Amino acid sequence: MSNLPSEPEFEQAYKELAYTLENSSLFQKFPQYRTALKVASIPERVIQFRVVWEDDAGNLQVNRGYRVQFNSALGPYKGGLRLHPSVNLSILKFLGFEQIFKNALTGLMMGGGKGGADFDPKGKSDAEIRRFCEAFMRELSRHIGADTDVPAGDIGVGGREIGYLFGAYRRERNKFEGVLTGKGLAWGGSLIRPEATGYGLVYYVTHMLEHAGAGGWQGKRVAISGSGNVAQYAALKCIELGATVVSLSDSKGSLVAVDGGRVTVEDVEAIMALKAKRQALADYAPPQGSSSLKYVAGVRPWLHVGAVDVALPCATQNEVSGEEALALVAGGCRFVAEGSNMGCTLEAIEVFERERREKKAGGGATWYAPGKAANCGGVAVSGLEMAQNSQRLAWTREEVDQKLKDIMKNAFYLGLDTAREYVPAAEGELPSLVAGSNIAGFVKVARAMEDQGDWW
Known part of the structure; x- marks a missing residue:
């Protein structure tokens, strides 16, 4: 792939997954999964756009905005928005790639994606952040929706930014829907989400x-x-x-x-x-x-x-x-x-x-x-927020916390049992959670992609 620009963070994430798959018995038992890995490592869609906004001094500012819609075999694209000066396509592709398999481990119906911009919220006023979020969402709103792509917060995107982004989406698309997670409790958020x-x-x-x-x-x-x-x-x-x-x-x-x-x-x-x-x-x-x-x-x-x-x-x-x-x-x-x-x-x-x-x-x-x-608990409760939004209901703190505990227990044992199945281990050796989690998430996504004709 020498014709492509170097993407060190994404290449690292890919190599880490591929290494554990290669050093297990997965490809010996199912050689066709090599094809699935080749297909799954390329995003379904990458959206890149400019974000033009005005600072408090009336000066025009411009940033690069992105959304990597990596895989939707298990559900709508799901993953955070990051606002940080280091944001580039390599970082967002690595995060989106990891998100695919993380979301699979939760057992919920969520695909994988990631987005953001090279905007630095540090040192900015509330008004500047609001104007940036509105400009960012004007473009992003064309590509997301409750059944298409549901972003969340990440570095630089907390409750304030989610509020500005949700308001901009509601005004732009004339829809009140669960298009973002991490929302305020009064307008569709979930208890336990910050924690x-x-x-x-x-x-x-x-x-x-x-x-x-x-x-x-x-x-x-x-x-x-x-x-x-x-x-x-x-x-x-x-x-x-x-x-x-x-x-x-x-x-x-x-x-x-x-x-x-x-x-x-x-x-x-x-x-x-x-x-x-x-x-x-x-x-x-x-x-x-x-x-x-x-x-x-x-x-x-x-x-x-x-x-x-x-x-x-x-x-x-x-x-x-x-x-x-x-x-x-x-x-x-x-x-x-x-x-x-x-x-x-x-x-x-x-x-x-x-x-x-x-x-x-x-x-x-x-x-x-x-x-x-x-760390899949964060996106797991985002998935629970999506479920509550779909039902127009709000669950109690105890209900959400118990569901979170169950999801984390299932993620642990899924990785543990998968490692035992595919990774040889000596007597008394602890199973490899990195290999087991990688294989479990990958196999679930690959099987869904095969069923839907994404590879054959």
Whole structure:
């Protein structure tokens, strides 16, 4: 494919999936699935457009907008919108590709897609963000709909942006429908949606802990990266279940517990308020001048947290390198699960997988869970929001939370059982969750595509 421009993020996501499929018995049992992989790796549709908007000074600004509609074999395209200056087609294709198989693992009727723009909401006024969202949706609205493509939030797109985007869609298309998820509770949103990715991540790791004979969360030391939605609610759920959270981070540095300290509920709530105002973690001052947390500028937390039991990357892609993976293993980390999409580099994944293969469950093996399985709780509750919108109903917090727990349990055991079926393992070796999740998601999508004539 030398005639195509390099797309490093997408190529990494493709190679990670293809590698696990090749190193299983799937293609030996079903060689025709090589054709399915070839077809599924090309998006059904890529939409690229310009977004022209006016800043507060009256100056014209222009950005690039995208929507990658990757696969609709299992349902309407489903995946977030990301507003960040780093956004390009490679990143959105990687995210959309991962989303296909993540959505398949939820068991809900959702295809895979992703979109966004290279617009930076940081430093922008509410009015500028509203004008950008309206200009963005004027074009995007032609290509989405409740039964076609249902975007959600992602980096840079929270409740405020979803509101502006939904209002623009309603006015542009003259329809009030469940075209976006993450909506306000008064106009079609779902309870537990803000918490879903973080909570779901912790529910997933609960099954990892239990299956590996490591007990529950009580007393576990947990390193978390990020300080946005996923990290916040993962930290709160870990603390609720008795774990000790020792780090949070953002793009400028990390907040790390020192001298036996920990991140408290009060710390997380204060950081939530800080991030709602789009301030940096460096601006956080612990209450009463507490010295149990130290801010370290310009670093990720992994080399600074010391001995931990669990690592939860919850910031962005490729945030755990091979070197950092080795440091986590050396510090006794036994469980790594991605709250972010493709949070670990291929080198880091190989470190964790080597540890899993070489050590038995009772011998300190490190067990790694990929984002497409471990963080599928967010899109799962988006799917539940779609279901509630279709019925014009709202479920209780307890109903949604129980459905989320069931979905995460099913995603865990689907990956576990599929790994046992297709990936040879030594006696006492923990199954490969990355291989099992990749194969399970891929097979479900490939079979639907075959049934519908997308490949033959």
